[in-house]
Amino acid sequence: MKRIVILALCVFILVISCGCSGVKNAVIDYGDSKIYTHEDMDQAISVIKNEISNLKGYNKLENLEYAGDEMSQENIPYCNSLSEDVEYDECIVFNSSLKTSLTGSNNHWSWYLARLKNGDWDLLTYGIG
Secondary structure, three states, X not given: OHHHHHHHHHHHHHHHHHHHHEOOOOEEEOOOOOOOOHHHHHHHHHHHHHHHHHOOOEEEEEEEEEXXXXXXXXXXXXXXXXXXXXXXXXXXXXXXXXXXXXXXXXXXXXXXXXXXXXXXXXXXXXXXX
């Protein structure tokens, strides 16, 4: 009986811990961009996933969706307003759904990244929106 309880506890802990780093299984929607390649987007997505991995309480990325070329182009001035040192050429915007470990609820977040032409993406701001 003691073995069964210990085995059940181990399985429970394993199941719980597997759900805590849920950025790998997110559904990615690249949309239909005429500006950015999948490689461009994957580089930005990598930056976003890395940031999510460091967030406390938000531990499962449900989905990540490219907000579109128009939204990204319109937000270049906004991205530049967030930086004092760099005048960015490109902006990319993603929307996501993050599940919290505290309440189990989903929160919809937006992510704004920018870069100099074909450079590395800088994550400028993100949050519920």
